Amino acid sequence: MNAVTTVESYLARMKEWESKHRARTRSEQYKSDDAYRESQKSESKKELLDIFQEFVEDGANNRLSESRLSILAVSSPSEFSQVIINSEETNKQAIIYTKQLDGFEEHFKFTLKSSQGEWKISKLAVSLDGVKWEARRSL
Numbered sequence: 001m002n003a004v005t006t007v008e009s010y011l012a013r014m015k016e017w018e019s020k021h022r023a024r025t026r027s028e029q030y031k032s033d034d035a036y037r038e039s040q041k042s043e044s045k046k047e048l049l050d051i052f053q054e055f056v057e058d059g060a061n062n063r064l065s066e067s068r069l070s071i072l073a074v075s076s077p078s079e080f081s082q083v084i085i086n087s088e089e090t091n092k093q094a095i096i097y098t099k100q101l102d103g104f105e106e107h108f109k110f111t112l113k114s115s116q117g118e119w120k121i122s123k124l125a126v127s128l129d130g131v132k133w134e135a136r137r138s139l
Helices: 003-026 028-032 034-055 063-071
Strands: 082-089 093-100 107-115 118-127
Touching: 003 028, 003 034, 003 082, 003 093, 003 107, 003 118, 028 034, 034 063, 063 118
Parallel strands: none
Antiparallel strands: 082 093, 093 107, 107 118
């Protein structure tokens, strides 16, 4: 899988996870049954861990993963509805630029590193205009 395909796959998996987790949190049983709510949170966290292990450098141990894993945040519209607008790739590093399709229409800059033939997300930056970038603390 090349770097662009890696980011596309990551975004698709996260969008799917976000939709599934949002549906879980809106159920009456989730709202009223503490044991059920904890089991659903545990399931959502496990699914998220699997995604991070596949797509993020150092998986759940990456600083970018920690925040999402602790609060299981979702947004509406999905922040993972993004389109790739540019990419720069060398043998060991790639930078993939995306733009959010809905909501704030933010720009994202994914930095990936290649290790043992696999591309993994190592950094994420965000921009409102695609020019001035700020490091993002969470995936």
